[in-house]
Amino acid sequence: MSDGKGGFVMPKVNVLDKFCKSCELCIEVCPKKILAVGDKANAKGYFTIVCTDEEKCIGCKICATVCPDVAIEIYK
Amino acid sequence: MEKIFGRSKGLTDVPFSFCPGCTHGIIMRLIAEVLEELDIIEDTIGVSPVGCAGFSQDFFSCDFVGAAHGRAQAVGTGIKRSLPDKIVFTYQGDGDIAAIGTQHAIHTAARGEKITSIMVNNAIFGMTGGQMAPTTLEGMKTSTSPYGRNIGTNGYPIDLPKLVANLEGAVYVASVSVDSPKNINQAKKAIKKAFQVQQAGLGFAFVSVLSTCPTNWGLTPSDSMKWLRENMMPVYELGELKVAEEVKSL
Numbered sequence A: 001m002s003d004g005k006g007g008f009v010m011p012k013v014n015v016l017d018k019f020c021k022s023c024e025l026c027i028e029v030c031p032k033k034i035l036a037v038g039d040k041a042n043a044k045g046y047f048t049i050v051c052t053d054e055e056k057c058i059g060c061k062i063c064a065t066v067c068p069d070v071a072i073e074i075y076k
Numbered sequence B: 001m002e003k004i005f006g007r008s009k010g011l012t013d014v015p016f017s018f019c020p021g022c023t024h025g026i027i028m029r030l031i032a033e034v035l036e037e038l039d040i041i042e043d044t045i046g047v048s049p050v051g052c053a054g055f056s057q058d059f060f061s062c063d064f065v066g067a068a069h070g071r072a073q074a075v076g077t078g079i080k081r082s083l084p085d086k087i088v089f090t091y092q093g094d095g096d097i098a099a100i101g102t103q104h105a106i107h108t109a110a111r112g113e114k115i116t117s118i119m120v121n122n123a124i125f126g127m128t129g130g131q132m133a134p135t136t137l138e139g140m141k142t143s144t145s146p147y148g149r150n151i152g153t154n155g156y157p158i159d160l161p162k163l164v165a166n167l168e169g170a171v172y173v174a175s176v177s178v179d180s181p182k183n184i185n186q187a188k189k190a191i192k193k194a195f196q197v198q199q200a201g202l203g204f205a206f207v208s209v210l211s212t213c214p215t216n217w218g219l220t221p222s223d224s225m226k227w228l229r230e231n232m233m234p235v236y237e238l239g240e241l242k243v244a245e246e247v248k249s250l
């Protein structure tokens, strides 16, 4: 993705651990299959989601669209 | 790096109280984003129901009033009539609006109250343990219909948006679903229009949203989405069921 200054900016997905309930809906819809349940639990005991290959994220926002707990941020 | 998706200003920083994978949360996000996009967070008063959405006031950054079971539209009517410049919306489960609150669902529409009502239809009473609701599908097993809803003894499911669309005072009625990214975006468009109708003072606007209840359906969040698609969508027709002439030009 161009940053408008001749460089490239990789999109990035950021899961807000406080909100994630490990429902796994995002994992299923990600076209790049780069989301997975992580090995760290948040304060409520949910094993929150991690991105397994940041390079591959295309910033499509599909994961964030289906997340019922608004736990996903996307940067570009 | 620029944030291209994040939590709307219409939401507080409080995590939802819903079960994992419950699509109540998607619907709340869509409403919050619409409030932000229309720049009406400060001007809006929501009315919360009794049910799983009974804690709505904690999650939205606009003002809120809590109503008794099924009475959100009566409370909303009072608020709107006394403060006509405010944007008033109700957020109600199907048990709240289509069972104990049916009279208000009908008469709020018949009176053409200039408010917006959002119904969350998960075909069940969620909060109280998954009892049969008026919206429960034929043959659907619930905690009070363990052999499946029997039309002979329990009657037919109520399609509330279709009923409301028949009433003169309802100027915008839509039936949407949040089972897929495409339908979620479609749902947001309908919710936005339902608020724009109120901004323009045109009449009653109603959006019914097909939603999941993984906990009481006894399914995973993902299987719940599939179940909704395969079982609820054929019964509850999706689309803009009514767009009055004056709404078309919005």
Ligand SMILES: Cc1ncc(C[n+]2csc(CCOP(=O)(O)OP(=O)(O)O)c2C)c(N)n1
Residues within 6 Å of the ligand: B050, B051, B052, B053, B069, B092, B093, B094, B095, B096, B097, B100, B120, B122, B124, B125, B126, B127, B128, B133
């Ligand atoms: C007057 C009254 N009657 C019954 C109840 C019990 N009650 C609490 S929530 C609820 C149903 C909620 O179902 P629904 O509106 O479908 O919302 P959901 O929890 O599924 O989101 C009932 C019957 C109550 N709180 N008050």
Ligand code: SF4
Residues within 6 Å of the ligand: A013, A029, A030, A031, A032, A033, A034, A035, A056, A057, A058, A059, A060, A061, A062, A063, A064, A074
């Ligand atoms: S933005 Fe798209 S590609 Fe990136 S993690 Fe989300 S769904 Fe996957």
Ligand code: SF4
Residues within 6 Å of the ligand: A015, A019, A020, A021, A022, A023, A024, A025, A026, A027, A048, A049, A066, A067, A068, A069, A070, A071, A072, B021
């Ligand atoms: S959809 Fe949201 S809450 Fe569910 S697992 Fe993914 S990030 Fe967590």
Ligand code: SF4
Residues within 6 Å of the ligand: B017, B018, B019, B022, B023, B024, B052, B122, B126, B127, B212, B213, B214, B215, B216
């Ligand atoms: S009981 Fe059902 S409707 Fe209520 S929060 Fe849980 S999944 Fe959602």
